[in-house]
Amino acid sequence: MPIMQSGESNFRKQLFQIIFESDTRAGKTFDIVLITLILLSVMVVFVDSVPHLHQRYGEWFLLSEWVFTLIFTFELALRLYCLERPLRYLKSFYGVLDLLAILPTWLSLFLPGAQSLLVLRVLRVLRVFRVLRLMEFVGEGRLLLQALRRSQRKILLFLITVLLIITIFGALIYMIEPPEAGFTSMPRSMYWAIVTLTTVGYGDIAPVTPVGQFISAFMMILGYSILAVPTGVFSAEVIRSIRDERYSDEACPGCGHEGHERDSRYCRLCGTWLDEESEDPNAPEESVEQDKAPGDD
Numbered sequence: 001m002p003i004m005q006s007g008e009s010n011f012r013k014q015l016f017q018i019i020f021e022s023d024t025r026a027g028k029t030f031d032i033v034l035i036t037l038i039l040l041s042v043m044v045v046f047v048d049s050v051p052h053l054h055q056r057y058g059e060w061f062l063l064s065e066w067v068f069t070l071i072f073t074f075e076l077a078l079r080l081y082c083l084e085r086p087l088r089y090l091k092s093f094y095g096v097l098d099l100l101a102i103l104p105t106w107l108s109l110f111l112p113g114a115q116s117l118l119v120l121r122v123l124r125v126l127r128v129f130r131v132l133r134l135m136e137f138v139g140e141g142r143l144l145l146q147a148l149r150r151s152q153r154k155i156l157l158f159l160i161t162v163l164l165i166i167t168i169f170g171a172l173i174y175m176i177e178p179p180e181a182g183f184t185s186m187p188r189s190m191y192w193a194i195v196t197l198t199t200v201g202y203g204d205i206a207p208v209t210p211v212g213q214f215i216s217a218f219m220m221i222l223g224y225s226i227l228a229v230p231t232g233v234f235s236a237e238v239i240r241s242i243r244d245e246r247y248s249d250e251a252c253p254g255c256g257h258e259g260h261e262r263d264s265r266y267c268r269l270c271g272t273w274l275d276e277e278s279e280d281p282n283a284p285e286e287s288v289e290q291d292k293a294p295g296d297d
Helices: 002-020 025-048 051-081 086-090 093-110 114-137 141-176 186-197 210-226 228-246
Strands: none
Touching (some): 002 025, 002 051, 025 051, 051 086, 086 093, 141 186, 141 228, 186 210, 210 228
C-alpha cells in the first residue's frame, strides 16, 4: 500500500510539472496543444455565429463544441487531481475561467425547449472567456500585470480628470446650445463630450453656435493631447518592470556602481568580482615570497 501511494504521488508530481510548469519539453508541448485547442474552440464559436454557416454546418459545430467541452472538462479534472488544494484553484482567476469555458455547454443539457434556445445563444458567448486563458501561457504577461498594478493609481487619477473635463464641458455645451441641436439633457451633453474628447465624432449631435463650435474644436485638440498620457505612464512602468526583472540593485564592492544584470559576475565598470560570498576564481594568486634576511643563502 505505501508503494502504491508513493507511485501515485510521483504520478501526480509529474502530472503537475506537465500541466502547470513550462520549463520541460512535455510542459511546453502541453501548453502548445492547449493553446491550439482554445483558439480552435473560439474560432468555432465565431464561425457558428454566422447565420448561413450555422444553418449549413450547425450539427458539425455542435459536435465539435461537445468534443472541445469534453477535452476541457478532462483537462480541468486533471488540474484538480494533481493539486493539493483544488478548491483554492477553482476560486482563482484561471479556475473561474476554466469553469466558464465548460459550464455553458453542460448547462444546455438542463435547458430544453424552444424558449431555452435563446438562453443557450447567450450562454454560448461565455465561451469566449477561453481567450483570456491564453494569458496564462505568456511569460511576459507577468511584466504587463506588474506594470498595470504599479500604474493603476496614476491611470485612476487620469480617468477622474477626464471625467471632470467631460462633466464641465458637458454642462457648458448644455447651457450654450439650444435643445433643437440635440442637447436636450445633461446626460446627452456628456455623451457628446465623451465622443468629442475621444476624437470619435459620430456626428449625431453637433453644436450650431459659434461658441459651441469653438468648445468642440478645443475639446478635439485636448483629446489628442491627453490620450498619450495613460500610454506614456503604462510604457514607463513596463520599462521599469523589465529593468527590475533584468537588473539587480546590488552595488559593486569595488566602485559602488549599481544596475548590473542579474547574471553578471564582474562589474562592467571596474571589473570587480560581484559575489561577496565566494572567491573570485580568476583572481591572481598573491605573492607569498618573503624578503630573505642578510647572510641567508
